[in-house]
Amino acid sequence: MSVAIRSIGTPVERVEGREKVTGRALYAYEHAPEGVAYAAIVTSSVARGSVRAIDADAALSLPGVLGVLSAQNAPNLPGAEGELAVLQSPAVAYRGEIVAVAIAETAELARQAAETVRVDYEQAPHDVLLRGDHPELYRPEKVNPNFPTDTEEGDVDAALAAAPVQVDETYTTPTEHNTAMEPHATIAAWEGDSLTLYDSNQGAWNVVQAIAKVFAIDAGRVRVIAPHVGGGFGSKGTPRPHVVLAALCARHVGRPVKLAVTRQQMFTLTGYRTPTIQRMRLAADHDGHLQAIVHDVKEQTSTVQEFAEQTAVVTRMLYASPARRTTHRLVALDVPTPSWMRAPGECPGMFALESAMDDLAVACGLDPIELRIRNEPEIDPESGNPFSTRNLVECLRRGAERFGWDGRAEPGAHRDGRWLTGMGVAASTYPARRVGSTAHGTAEADGTFTIRITAADIGTGARTVLTQIAADALELPLDRVRVVIGDSESGQAMVAGGSMGTTSWGTAIVKACERLRAGEAEVHVDTGDDEDPGKDFARHAFGAQFIEVRVDPATGEVRIPRALGMFACGRIINPRTARSQFLGGMTMGIGMALFEETIVDPGLGAFMNHDLAQYHVPTNADIRDLEADWIDEEDFRVNPMGSKGIGEIGIVGTAAAVANAVYNATGVRHRDLPITPARILATRQ
Amino acid sequence: MRPFRYERAADEGGAVAAVAEPGAKFLGGGTNLVDLMRLGVETPSVLVDVTRLPLDRIEPLDDGGLRIGAGVRNSDLAADPRIRDRYPALAEAVLAGASGQLRNLATTGGNLMQRTRCPYFQDVTTPCNKREPGTGCPAREGEHTNLAILGHSEHCVATNPSDMAVPLAAFDAVVRVVGPEGAREIPLAEFHRLPGDAPERDTTLRKGELIVAVDLPRLPLAARSRYRKVRERASFAFALVSVAAALEVADGRVADVRIAFGGLAHKPWRASAAEDALRGVAAGPEAFAAAADAELAAARPLRDNGYKVDLARTALVQTLVELST
Structure with a gap:
């Protein structure tokens, strides 16, 4: 199968360009759920050891502070492993690790409260230098x-x-360090056992899977929304610890919570x-x-x-x-x-x-x-x-x-x-390379077509390129096609990583469009089991x-x-x-x-x-x-x-x-x- | 960031009175102070905004010099035709610093008051004698690639980050201040201090004193001056080493010269030994190198910043060669 060329190969301007330059495109932190509270992270100031005690009294006494979470009072997360096991133990494995979080009515107050939290450490010797003759070098599997x-x-x-x-x-x-222009940020909102996350990431579906596992809830109960992302370079390809933390905070205060990782915190919390x-x-x-x-x-x-x-x-x-x-x-x-x-x-x-x-x-x-x-x-x-x-x-x-x-x-x-x-x-x-992905296609009553896919546009132009691919596959002009991305409700899809995004999403979109062009009004496709002509x-x-x-x-x-x-x-x-x-x-x-x-x-x-x-x-x-x-x-x-x-x-x-x-x-x-x-x-x- | 009060001063007297409150600080462009407040390094109780004071003019002095109001924005200073013609190294230095956006906000007085960019000073989770006296200086054994080689002490190896202050030091500028005890003048070269055993004090300003102007004396020599800034990135980076120099050569000999270094010490480093070595001698690369050596003989580089000695020498020689040809 191959697509007829019309839009592909032409320098189409970004379909969301006007929204972005006029400030209407909402990035993760800019969404505004009702009743939102704010969280600020406290990180460890020792490189190895454990937290002996957390003194949050002064922080909690500030009017408007809603809570302070640490390993002392954070709920057990049965499915949490590795970097996502946030506040699950007093152990400190690196300097800059999350040891507490303050939640308050405003971002400023949360920040102030976080600075007020006093952490007492049992410090252990650390080793942070890679050396070619390091005695503990080992062969990974x-x-x-x-x-x-x-x-x-x-x-x-x-x-x-x-x-x-x-x-x-x-x-x-x-x-x-990756240092993307938009620092990592998450808004978490629980409704009963269902969790919605506005999150800056490179793949909403991956975030759903990881977070559902951490909280041991059905993946169908987690929705991740990420329509616009200000760069990632891989650092947003996997959910970082703050995503778990935002959800913990929202559950703790029973309100939606906004959490932004500061530029300084990005250097220890978001990979390198x-x-x-x-x-x-x-x-x-x-x-x-x-x-x-x-x-x-x-x-x-x-x-x-x-x-x-x-x-x-x-x-x-x-x-x-x-x-x-x-x-x-x-x-x-x-x-x-x-x-x-x-x-x-x-x-x-x-x-x-x-x-x-x-x-x-x-x-x-x-x-x-x-x-x-x-x-x-x-x-x-x-x-x-x-x-x-x-x-x-x-x-x-x-x-x-x-x-x-x-x-x-x-x-x-x-x-x-x-x-x-x-x-x-x-x-x-x-x-x-290419990975299987799913896509939805709808023939709308007005003669336009909507494609839904959990793709991510991290500033690459993915939304535009996918619209071009869909238009060509449908043999239609661009303005009759709308591609909706960045919402995990659209189902499994490849992360924007490994230079596989356009290939993986585009393949699914072409498949969906071929069926729409054949006359179906509503299609759902999955390329996961398709024959790979280049294997x-x-x-x-x-x-x-x-x-x-x-x-x-x-x-x-x-x-x-x-x-x-x-x-x-x-x-x-x-x-x-x-x-x-x-x-x-x-x-x-x-x-x-x-x-x-x-x-x-x-x-x-x-x-x-x-x-x-x-x-x-x-x-x-x-x-x-x-x-x-x-x-x-x-x-x-x-x-x-x-x-x-x-x-x-x-x-x-x-x-x-x-x-x-x-x-x-x-x-x-x-x-x-x-x-x-x-x-x-x-x-x- | 801690809560703070914001006040706007109506006149110099009001500003001085307002800042008498414990924990109060003057606010100029805020390009450094506000950053440090976000980092928790500065925790003022009150900010006294002095940018509305009528200190935003550059005016002629009777002796032929210029008086730069403390509120003159860095962009306006660098663009002033009198500065560009008569003190080009100053215009070049200001333009070599920060970015256009920051220069539009930053003031002359604020530029003199900016704090070191030593990474330890800026990170409240680490010890730092300048930020918290008595806690120690991890930079001596840790990261000091871009820290001081001259005039540092066991307590502090920080550098002054200002570009602007380097030609001001070379040109014998004078800082005019008012304070609770009245007005006084401080030679720029004595305005910033070496760390000694009190690195928490960057300047010789007394408590509550406000910078109102910087006077540039008449200095015809300065019309032939350059600012040379060496850095790994072409823009928006603090100097590894910088040099401000003015040179007058007559009959092949150095008639007069002014030299100051940036990036080497806790203050802009007026190179008096180099100047003395040059006056009256035949101008040329060998003499320039010998003058640099005379100044840098006092350098005490740390483990990882010995390259700065070499770099300062080269930057000075290159600049003087350029000025003499």
């Missing part, structure tokens, strides 16, 4: 979401011993990217043909629950090599649990792999683009399946031409005043990132005057919103390369730079001539639209391209992110 922890093929050790060209280097990435220590060993012949790749990853999780980032997974499929080994090792520290952050796995993994490929290009005396072309696999090295589409080489070649790659000089050879300039390249890739293919999106840098070697300042991302992501459904996704990903990748680092104080066990004045992401002044483009591609083995997901690929490889450009500019390789002035100065020759 799988890595996120369910990939094998380790893989090995061919005779790796023999290949390493025999190959004439070797790269053996360690690359590190720091703790990084684990730091990584990645040893890469590449062995090649003199012509640059890989003989072995080894990617050994060390990263952290918490003692609360396990999260194992799939950092080396990308090395299993990107390049051809007769021998290959990938491993992941974790250590459970006294830290918040890491979680998804834009392209978990691929993003930090490709920093290491694509930096190492640049190292290898130098060692072989080859142009880094040529090196990559020489190692292009004919089939997926991991599964042995053919690729459904793979246009990495085309992206590299087309991007090189467009970027003026042939003007690239030898390392350290290009100076402009006090600036050294250079260019770098890196490959980009992300899986094109015997390796499906991935690809791209190439080109970066130009200027480095002042005397001050260590790095600036990026120009960047180009060339992508191959199937059919582009909406060039306007797609361009925005690519540019946003690349911008985040530039931030990863140069700025982003959550500072850990080992003594306090704390993340210190927990706001946007201190945790730096790029400003407009940092992003100059930034361009994204794509090659013509369509892939109906991924979905009936011929598209692939584009939410994450933009960040993959960017940081490596920056580091490779810094090498080209200065002749000095930076293997630890971010590449700060202090680091540049430390390596000055």
